Amino acid sequence: MQLTMPGADKRKLLVIGGNGFVGRQVCKYAVRSGKFAVTSLSRRGECPKPNDPELASVTWVAGNALDKPTVDKYVGQSDAVVHAIGLLFDVNSGLTFLNTFTSASKSKPDEGESTYDNITRKTALLAIAALKAKNALPAMMGKRAPFGFVSCAESGWPDVQFGEQVEAAAPEWLKRYLVAKRAVEAELASSTGSLRPVIVRPSLIWDWKKFDVLPIIPFFNLASAIGVPFVDKTVRVEDVGRSIVAGLLDESVSGVQRFEAMEQLSEALEVPR
Structure with missing residues (x-):
């Protein structure tokens, strides 16, 4: 697999949510690759680990991804x-207190604004539309700009055996979460x-x-290993970040x-x- 790109100039990468659990790994490995000049857009616009030389080389900007x-x-x-x-538990889930434990950036949902539809669907669609508009410029004709999106394994439930039945029994917050990801x-x-x-x-x-x-990882991995169709093997966050950077660089992906x-x-x- 060829992961090098022609030209000495670095490409400009925008990571929306670069201070999050996955986002900071994307930033780190994009910098480490030497192929990208990286900017992160997030609400606070702060480097999560100022002493990390790779994260410190990212340009951190504050802004609302819904604007x-x-x-x-x-x-x-x-x-x-x-x-x-993204967020696992939105303001309508009744479980927002759990974000303190599940969010690497310790972000707290804003009342009213922090819904799955806003945080996942609307922010992503704004970014997609903006990149499509840029790519429509004459200088970009014939080129396809890479857009990385962090979805979830459960988004593919309709495509696997028993997946639809499992989803039918899922809590309402998870169903709304999947609606936004699939959109x-x-x-x-x-x-x-x-x-x-x-x-x-x-x-x-x-x-x-x-x-x-950590306590439930062995159960997921065992279920995946024995062939339970609606359970995927767990993935280390470093591998998620690395895979996104590799996918951006490899035009066959x-x-x-x-x-x-x-x-x-x-x-x-x-x-x-």
Whole structure:
């Protein structure tokens, strides 16, 4: 797999939500690759680890990803975009207190605004529209700009045995979560004429410090290993970040990437772990 790009100039990468659990790994490995000048757009616009030399080299900007002029400005300055913002429990879930434990950035949902539809669907669709508009310029004709999106394994339930039955029994908050993820996937699938979507679908994402998911990882991995069709193997957050960066660089990568593809892309990225 060829992951090098012609030209000495770095491409400009915008990571929407670069201070989050996955976003900061995308930023780190994009910087480490030497191929990108990275900007992160988030509400606070602060580096999550100022002492990390790679994260410190990212340009951190504060802004609302629901604000069209803000999104248009920063996407318009970029050659590639990764959408890595999201929340597991929105303001309508009744479980917002759990975000304190599940969010790596310790972000707290804003009352009224922090719904799955706003945080996932609307922000992503604004970014997709902005990148498509830039790619429609004469200088970009014939090129497909890469757009990375962090979806979830459960988004693919309708395509696997027993998946629809499992989803029918899922709580309402999870169903709304999946509606938002699938809406973004559908928009990207219909935009392949001008964009190259890199859609990663991890199940549980973990590292050794994420104590909220460590106890259940063996159960997911065992279920996946014995062939339970609606359960995917868990993926380390470093591999999710590496796979997105590899997908941005490799022009042959397009569409949905499940855990096997994410692991292969992560291995193929020729930068140190």
